[in-house]
Amino acid sequence: MTAGALRSEVLTPGMRVGLFGGSFDPVHAGHLHVARTALKRLALDRVWWIVSPQNPLKPHAPGDLARRLRAVEAAARAPRMVVTDIEARLGVRYTADLVARLTAAHPGVRFVWIMGADSLAGFHRWKDWQTIAARVPIAVIARPTDPIRARLSRAARTLSRHRLPQSRAAALPSCLPPCWTYLTAPLHGESSRALRAHGARPASP
Template sequence: MISSRRRVCLYFGSFNPLHRAHLHLAQFALDSLPCDEVWLVLSPLNPLKDRTTQLPFAWRADYIRRAIQGEPRLRLITLEELLPLPHYTVRSIRALRLLYPEYDFSLLIGSDNLRLIDRWYDYQRLLRIIPLHVYPRPGYPLEDIDPAALPEAMLHLHPEAPQMDLAATELREAALSGEDRSAETAVPELWEELRAQLLSLQS
């Protein structure tokens, strides 16, 4: 019997801001993984980090909505803003499962984060409850991952996934310096608005 349950890949990130590489990876998941939808789970930023680089949560959420309008298989999730601190991925996934019991979830994760997963809160439970689709990150080749080292994990390695070779930090720095890298963002027409937001954080 074929299951009618929707399959969702969860893609967590601060998306500060969302850019083309994020969207390329989400599109790869839709095209190539057992995935009917990709949910962009927007994370509040670390309060200990430099506030002059942290775009407001509401602004980032609106930016993502603009970027994904017209693509019904991409969905913004702002749940973490409502959850009590501290935010942990395993807790957010548990909350999503309670809210959306009709969906089957998997997790998109970079090879850099997988390398450090033993530092995550309750990581062993996380590995047991959700399949992980691992995409390559510069400096962290998938060939270095030994699935036997994480026997409880449901690991799926995807060397064919697009390389995430663009960092949001680069785009923020370019915007502040006056360089035009709007074509690399998720919403090029909002480049000047992005720049204005960043400049307002500097004052």
């Protein structure tokens, strides 16, 4: 992690900050699509790319954390993008714990959790997923893989009455959770799994 990236983690009350977590193994254009869509449609001040040391739901261990951080830093060079290893530095394993720590430490910051629609399909398997939804608004960005399955998932059905129309997406960071929205945008079909399977390098943003 560079000193510049660490300095960019400074937060002030009133900021609208998207939290985009993942192993990013490897990072690809689909990830950048999700981050850019959230940044624009939610009118965010920052998007934090939270590079996780591990993913408890994935059967394989991710690659070296330092290598993945460097790759994400190279891909996410746009203004208002912040790359962080805060999970590793705080020693937390689960998103629910990270969200609890961040919201407690920065009560005046308007956090939003960002995920692709493929993550929404399995969101109900995350540890304390309903606690996450109760702590921060959630923005789901459409992905080409199983969009119907995501919108019919257990989490989507459970939270259906709290869904904000995407026409009001810019209001999401100010909403009292639970609150979520599903954003459609031109889709990127790349996935980390496909890139690993074919031994390919991530596409240039």
